[in-house]
Amino acid sequence: MELQLNVLDNGLDFINKCLYELEDSTDHAPSIKYAVLHLNAGIELIFKARLSNDHWAFVFEDLNKAKYDSYIEGDFKSINLDTALSRLQHICKISISEQFISSIDRLKKTRNRIEHFQINENHYQLRAIIYDSLSYIVPFINREFPKIYGNSTFNEISKLLHSQENYLCERYKRIKNELTSNHSFKIDCPQCNQEHTLDVDEEICIFCNYGGNLAINDFIYKYADLDKEAGTFTYKEFDSLKYCPFCHNESLIISSSEEYCKCLTCKTQFEKEKFLECEYCKQVDILIDEDTGENGEIIESGYYCYHCLMGD
Template sequence: MGLTMLGNGLDFVINSIIHLKEAEQESCKSKEKEIKYSLLHLSSGIELILKSRLYREHWTYIFSDMNKANKENLKNGSFKSVESAILIDRLKILCGIDIDNDSKNAFENLRKLRNQMEHFTINDNFPAVEACINKALVEVSKFITNNYNDFTSPLTMSFKDDDDEFGLTQEEEKLIEELIKYIAKLKEHYDDAIKIATVKAQDEAVLHELLKCPSCKEKLLKCNYDDNMCHCFFCTYEEKGETVAEEYLNEIQGLSQYEIVKDGGKYPLYKCPDCDRNSMVNVGGKYVCFSCGMYYRENEVAFCDKCSVLYIKEDDNSELCHSCAKYKVVENK
């Protein structure tokens, strides 16, 4: 499949959530089986995510015996990796990551249940197993959130010996988006999904630039994420700026173009003075363009007395836009 260690870990966690979500359905006829696979996949996923953070520090750290670390064995996967108990110690000693007791206990309890399920059977009732899974999901979400910047930073000590290797691959980025989407479907973990999405947004944007998304209503929408495209870091909603501007007016500000025009009013969607697209909206005292991302405070723009277009004010205190002012000069000659 070509997935990385982190990619495999995220993929396992996503599959764990899918099984857990299925087990939560009242119509589920194989609840025990779904819970079993949720537990097994989550345990594997957490271990790989923790190991991948070690790997980002240095490839030798994921070997059980670092003195026997060998690049060839790493490439073909024929090596014994660090055990779970030592893994957390190495994260603290070698990476400066101090995993708190809540996380340690959650991961250890999950590991114990996994061993019981793999080799024997589980005597605990399934609500208790579900609770263990949910607690571990909270803690691995916290680990991803707290260490997100380390995952996205360039690799400088890769076993490939390439300086400034990119942090996250496109596949890893896609899997993190999927993780946010799936974990948000679990009632107990909506806030965990928001936290991961927020730290992801913070890595790629300035938080005060983010707006409420017309689709999910969370304040995680970035204008001009790509050329004339808006993107939500939470629900992955993505549309052209002109479309999002209209949907923002409808869904967030609760305005209907039909009702406003019918009553003789003017629909508050304006042409941007920078990119000329009809995608500028007044958002909390600022005129924001959903296409190019430019914004102006209310005192920095005005409406032309002649043509009503929105324009950027200059020092001449003119009440006309640049086109109308230019036309007036020509007309007066």
Template sequence: MKIKYTVLENGLDFVLCSINNLMIATEDTIDEYSKKRLIKYSLLHLSSGIELIFKSRLFKEHWTYVFADMNKAKKELLISGDFHSVDNNTLFSRLENLCSIKVEQHDVKILNNLRKRRNRAEHFDFNEPILSVESLIHKSISILIKFLVENYDVNDFCDEETTLFTEIKDAMRKLTKHYDDAKAIAQKMLNQTGLSEYAVICPECQEVFLLRDDNVKCYFCGYEDTGESAADNYILNIMGIDGYSTVKHGGEYPLYECLQCGKDTFVLDSENERAFCFSCDFDCDVKELKFCSDCGSLFYESDGKGIGICPNCIEYKLGKDD
């Protein structure tokens, strides 16, 4: 007897294993220790499964596309498995450039976040809110199912692939109810604070249940942090911007001094057209913000009828004229 899987079948099997672990972890009878292990292995298996499924689409287009260096692609290396396969970043660019398959940037950020957490769980200490990891797993599986439906003809699946795909869809329907129930409870708790209108996306679970103050708290996954750390996590996990790489390459890190509380926790999220502070409840539309043409500082200009100079510079110029 041999263990034999197609690339796609192997990936789907990993994903189904991930979902099964997550389903068991949500049962009320599971103790805390077992729950942690099940969630951890759900994360590990899902990341491996998604990577295999994406690579299987490259492989379907042409077998050389799965090699890190396509110039060194050889059939005998493919058969033996003795080669370096394409990395995650190159994977998305090859799907777009060689297969005409574009994975939306929002989805890429979620999948990159999944991979980063997988790396931490596999190679380092791991300290994450369980619901945060569960939320990431849910979002990633939804992206995967959409990818399969849009970029594969499921009628071409072999019997084993079809069975696995059907089981994945059925299991996800059951999990979604549990997940929706958890969000409904979180919404009720958030509403009780009377501050639900100030909630923003949590950088850990990526659900809109995070309230901001001197210390931030997510009413869904339980994430708590300082404003400074939460702002950096938001920029990294939600906006996909790494501070070190951005500064190294001369880019602008979107973190500024808050116009209300004065702390360096004001995030400018241009993609979502919002700007908000992680140390107070100040937020606004990015169109209401300007950079001073004289000093370069950020300032608030809601009517759009200003002269492009911040109040401090205007005051300074008026003072000089006196």
């Protein structure tokens, strides 16, 4: 039986192992030591995987000695954590905050004491260091590996983390200012299930960094009742899903309690009373004056598009 893991999967496996050791550490103190070691190893591998996405040679300590055959065989001296961070920032031009760097540095120094000398740390301090680093590396993975959501190990990591109160608290501490200072329209994230963290205008979850059209589509799929008639949608005060009269995508959600509609694709928001739908063909339109839409008119019993009116 062979063990085959690429660099990314290898890193994820180490992080996953760290989380299980965190659970065990409440009853078995030495487990916290291995949680630190495995998290540090996992983060280093994640950084190397991201560097390799830009070019395989970036993981060689000496770029002048980079050979593809050596890379494939794994027979070379690779970069350390500090060099990986530097190359991510200065070669790949990836934004990494000073807080993220400081967090990784604390983890690295703790790991060095454990592996190369001795350890005399408070159990709760070690857990705090671990959760602090996790609160940065998991969103980094979400952001830098867009196809990660089909990865079973990563999904297991997310599930484990989102059930742990310490991680949630640490992560919310990191994003508090961003959540409160940003007043854009936010919905629940379909990936991490945190409430009001998916910024629709920016198409990014502030909590987990899940984003893009995939996040919006997943949200719609999650709350649209596909077993019922078209347009059936249940999410908080929103109870209808319609085609948008501006971008023509089926992504316009209509509030039952507030007087507005919001398109999750083109981001247009307008008064609910201006939304028109043909009584016959269900073509959508926008009210431009008292009884006229751009492509139809309101006649006694309701709105009718010109195509249906001329057909009659």
